[in-house]
Amino acid sequence: MAFNHSYTTEKAVMSTTETNKVLKSTYFLLAMTLAFSAITAAISMTMALPRFTGMICSLVAMGLIFVIHKKANSSSAIGLVFLFTGILGFGLGPLLNAYLNLPNGGLLIAQALGSTALIFFGLSAYALTTKKDFSFMGGFLTIGILVTFGVSIVNIFIGSPMVFIAINAVFVLLMSAMILFETSKIVNGGETNYILATVGLYVAIYNLFTSLLMLLGMSNDD
Secondary structure, X not given: XXXXXXXXXXXXXXXXXXXXXXXXXXXXXXXXXXXXXXXXHHHHHHHOOOOHHHHHHHHHHHHHHHHHHHOOOOOOHHHHHHHHHHHHHHHHHHHHHHHXXXXXXXXXXXHHHHHHHHHHHHHHHHHHHHOOOOHHHHHHHHHHHHHHHHHHHHXXXXXXXXXXXXXXXXXXXXXXXXXXXXHHHHHOOOOOOHHHHHHHHHHHHHHHHHHHHHHHHHHHHO
């Protein structure tokens, strides 16, 4: 019995050590990729690119996600993550320029950034402190994102402002839930690959920021 207890304790310590290692690696890489995205966004802004650049970059990034999942355990994974986040950051340039042309566009961007940071750190702290398992949200998130994405495509042709607001409001909720889900997976040992963990959190932060920015822009128009 003493041997079994010792083995269980040792296994738990090893599990905690591995979890902390994944967390540290994830947050470090996430910080680096966010900074890199800011640089590529700034470069894009100076080039004054057309708005459809963002859509092209998003489509390329979506293709890269599949490559990253396949190469997650290879030496090229980190480079692919920086390529992925750099492309998404580059695609933000035209959107940010459009908002900066508004009378209080700089304030709107700052508010979106601040709100994103508060939501991310608040939800991450909650998941890390409580260690609750949010794995049950996986199916809901997948369906929710697919449905909302589908509605957003339809709304491109409809052009309804109310639907646009609803889509971004739902995305804010979905991405907030995704932050809880992704952090919970790391804390509870469901995600041991910091490359995939970083991509999941980055996508949540990116979409959370853009959705908040859209909502703030719409409220500003009103």
